[in-house]
Amino acid sequence: MDAKHPHTAISTAGLLIALGIIYGDIGTSPLYxxxxxxxxxxxxxxxxxxxSCVFWTLTLQTTIKYVLLTLNADNNGEGGIFSLYALVRRRGAWLSAVAIIGGSALLADGVITPPISVSSAIEGLEAVYPGIPTVPIVIGIIAALFLMQSFGTQIVGKAFGPIMLIWFSMLAALGVSGILDHPAILKALNPYYAYNLLVNYPGGFWLLGAVFLCTTGAEALYSDLGHCGKGNIRISWIFVKSCLVLNYLGQGGWLIAHQGQQLNGRNPFYELMPGWFLLIGVGIATVAAIIASQALITGSFTLVAEAIRLNMWPKVRLNYPTDVKGQLYVPSMNRLLLLGCIAVVLYFRKSENMEAAYGLAITLTMLMTTLLLTVWLRAKRVPLLAVGLFALVYGAIEGAFLVANLIKFPHGGWVSLAIGAALVGVMYVWLRAFYIKRRLTEFVKIEPYIETLKELSDDESVSKYATHLVFLTSAERQSEIESKIIYSIFQKRPKRADIYWFVHVDTTDEPYTMEYKVAELAQGDVFRITFRLGFRVEQKINLYFRKVIEELVRNKEVDITSRYESLSKQHVTGDFRFVVLEKFLSVENDFPLMEKLVMQAYFYIKQFIASEDKYFGLDTSSVKVEKVPLVISPVRDVALARIQ
Structure with missing residues (x-):
């Protein structure tokens, strides 16, 4: 194993996990x-x-762009559009818009992925039981899938690899049987046939919208890089692509054998199966579709968690149901995805209707990834000619797919674009509000207040608020503090404590950083702790703070014994109290119109979200949430007249 880059290592277990996690979406595409x-x-x-178009799309788009090129743009082994953005965001503020559009489109099209995969699989039952109502079965499977998320997928996950190995082997076996029926279908690998279709077939260009469905999972493949490593993905992709191509060729062989006939709703995928195997095949396809949906749901949770750390999404509750690295559960996102998927099933009802809507938004994500990747290649000092060629080739390919997919807009493509637009709105509001709040937060030097803090600590005429008083501060400089914290300690209600702690959380662009540093601002009385946490690290500030205190006590750097006389004799540990300042929109403000709208939207959304103490993992501690106004500038000219 490469000690420096363990994520490049290849192992049998890693290859099996890659089959189970990475290829769900792209692996079930032969169904539709x-x-x-x-x-x-x-x-x-x-x-x-x-x-021919499918083969060359898988080759150019999935193999060359994603498996060979994009997987190199890893952030300490992590992938996905937000990880890529974290690598290049210092190269231009405009890149945040690219990441927001790409991330929103990926989440939006993800609402259609579970319904289309599960519907395509279940509709195979119609060949055995004509007229069977598939919609209730699809909704039941999807509901069960989302309900099991809160328990974690560790146990199920172990079975994913072997099941997908069976699935891909079945794809290859069915494909070979179809090819043997019509071996001439192998000619379709010649790119001439793709060119001939696009140029000479009436409306051939618009078929690219359907062809694109074969590669929609490529973006998810990059997002799941952290689970398996690029080495395992690249080796397993050889097997996966071979099975996919064989199956597409086999379906082609069956279609050519029945040329001139009408399909009439029949699915070439299921037509390859002998009658005795059909129910078994539908069962395997359904399980594969569930796994594909699971990979999408896990990817959505990861995407939301990364967006939160990049200040692009509300600080919603994140749960970690198991000890598996990187596995998390976002209850609010789980509910939204479940409602979205059920609505899609009820609206479209059949997988062929979903095909008409699927893929439009994901082309936007791929274009945004190409843009970010172009910036990353330049940052890596790749020759300008090579970067220009990459941007030109993939800009043209994905631009053509986007134009061809636009025909889907009136047939349901507007659904994913509407969802994407709503998500873009939320991300824009959150990021813009973050910068507005940061601009308006007044920081003061802490040094002039140190002596006053010590005096307040010793002033017995003020009732003691806590033995240890902990404030969360956004001040990045060690020498500074928010003026509102000073106001809270000295004016809002004088808060006397024996020791004052100021805790700052710095989110790094690396995924799994876990570091801290301690500064003693006044001997034994005032401390500042700075945590440096990666954007994929759970924010258990209560736990991390306790660990730091234990270490300080062990090193005899601080005495945390209660200062109450009766408790001090018993060597009882003092109480800790956290104070979280929560800003609200004061009526006394004078915002420019655009900023006013952004902040109103921000505070409107915020009222539906749990307070920050839960996000920071402080819900098991003694926490006081104090509301402070976000005042820009008070109205100066007030027409008040004094009367006798």
Whole structure:
């Protein structure tokens, strides 16, 4: 194993995990891609050209762009559009807009992924039981899938790899049987057939919207990089791509054998199966679809967690149901995804209707990834000619896919774009509000107040607020503190304590940083602790703070014994009290119109979200949440007249 980059290591277990986690979405695409390309009469030009387009899309888009190039842009082994943004964000403020559009589009199209995968699998039952109501079954499976998220997926996850190995082996076996029926289908690997379809077939260019469905999982493949490592992904992709291509060729072989006929809703994927195997095949396809959905849900949770750390999403509650690194559960996102998926199933009802909507938003994500990757390549000092060629080739490919997918807009594509636009709105408001609040937060030098803090600590005429008083501060400089904290200690209600602690959390661009430093601002009386936590580290500030205190006590740097005389004799540890300042929008402000709208939207959304003490993991501590106004400038001219 490479000690410096363990995420490049290859192992049998890693390859199996990669099969289970990485390829759910892209691995279930044979269920619906050929059905979308050939919806009606079977035309050989359409079949050969469609399969040629699929093969070269998988080669150029998935293999070259994502597996070979994009996986190199890892942030300490982590991937995904927000990890990529974290690597390049210092190279231009405009890049935040690129990341917001890409992340929102990925989440939005993700609402259609579980319904289309599960529906495509379950609809195979119609070949055995015509007229079976599939919608209730699909909703039941999706609801069960989302309800099990809170328990973690560690146990199920161990079974994912072997099941997907069976799935891909089945894809290959079915494909080979179809190829043997019509070996001439292998000619479809020639790029000429793709060119011929796009140029000579009536409306051929617009079929790219259907072809694109074969590579929608490529972005998820990059997002899940941290779970398996690039070495395991690259090796396992050879096997996965081979199985996918064989299956597409096999479906093509079956279609050519039935050329001139109407499909009439039949799925070439299930037509490859012998009758005795159909129910078994539907069962395996359903489990594979559930795994594909699980990978999407896990990826959405990770995406939201990263957006929170980058100040692009509300600080919602994050749970860690198991000890598996990187596994988390976001209750609010789970509910939103569940409602979204059920609404999609009820609105579209059939997988063929979902195909008409699927893929439009994800093309935007891929274009945004290409933009960020271009900036990253320049940052890595890759020759300008090579960077320009990359941007030109993939800008043209993804631009063509985007234009072809626009035909889906009136057929349901507007659904994912509308969801994406709403998510863009939330991310924009949150990021803009963060910068507005930061601009308005007044910081003062802490040094002039040290002596006053010591005097307050010794002033027995003031009732003691706590033995240890802990404030969360956003001041990045050790020498500074928010003026509102000073106001809270001395004026709002004088808060006498034996020791004052100021805690600052600095989120780093690396995923798993866990560091801290302690500064003693006044001997034995005032301390500042700065935590440096990676953007994927759980914010258990209560736990980390306790660990730091234990170490300080062990090193005899601080005495945390209660200062109450009766308790001090018994060597009882003093009480700790946290104070979290929560800003609200004061009526006394004079915002420019745009900022006023942003802040009103920000505080409107904020009222539906748990307070920050829960996000920082302080809900098991004694916490006082103090509301302080976010005042810009009080109205100066007030027409008040004094009367006798």
């Amino acid at each position: 891609v050929m059905k979308a390309i050939v919806p009606g009469k079977i035309d050989p030009l359409l079949v050969y050209g469609g399969i």
